[in-house]
Amino acid sequence: QCGQYSFALEGPSSTHPVVMGILNITPDSFSDGGRYQGLEFALSRAEEMIADGATMIDIGGESTRPGSPSVPVAEELARVMPALYALRTLDVALSVDTCKPDVMREAIIAGADMINDINGFRAPGAIEAVRDSDCGLCLMHMQATPQTMQLAPSYGDVVQEVIAFLQVRVEAMVEEGIARERICIDPGFGFGKTVEHNYALLRHLDRIRREVGLPVLAGLSRKSMIGAVTGRPVEERVAGSVAGALAAVAHGARIVRVHDVAETVDALKVWHAANND
């Protein structure tokens, strides 16, 4: 199972970017109450995203909205693990979005193909939890914590500081025995950045890829950086998000994390046809 991460990045995806569909399983996505209906929903949503062309799915059990409270590990496991077991029968690479070493460990045992840690594997025990496996690891930049990151984001040179953070974290992981080719990097759009910071990072994504030397994952979908320039509320940000995904791929992203899979896949197909002979 873990090997599907590398497969997702090679094969047909070596020339085409990977579209990773977002599957939120936070309680409000169990809006109809029961966990079972939630699982039914998760499975049908995953099948829909695969049919629409997603080759990876990101399963997240903890909301990371600015100011959101942290979820106890038992609760996060109770949300993530049933979904992971339900989805691992599908022909798709599975990414689990968590910062907790205990959740990482269980997710890997259950066959997760990638661990997606918005905290850059900085929690005590996080690197140990993922070391003895071969699953992919997404290393994301965040300034401060979800509780404080949007209070007053500040940088001297945001691109240089994000590059430096990623380089230091990659070296720390390699030092602790993590194979470098398991890692993809992510500037963390919206995690302790102003709109201007986010667009500077997007414009210089290729420099980030070159200077850190690893595949880039970009997650702009429906975020406030899209809303800020379109004036659209979250549910009306599809066109802006698709444009953001194209821009990210044009600037070197290998994986784009999106809500609107069908629209993004179609746009990337046309983009590819227009830019590759």
Ligand SMILES: Cn1c(SCC(=O)Nc2ccccc2)nc2c(=O)[nH]c(N)nc21
């Ligand atoms: C788990 N996760 C998230 S959650 C935040 C989010 O989607 N907010 C949001 C969603 C919809 C509307 C407004 C904001 N963003 C990233 C990312 O950019 N990269 C990686 N690797 N993982 C990520």
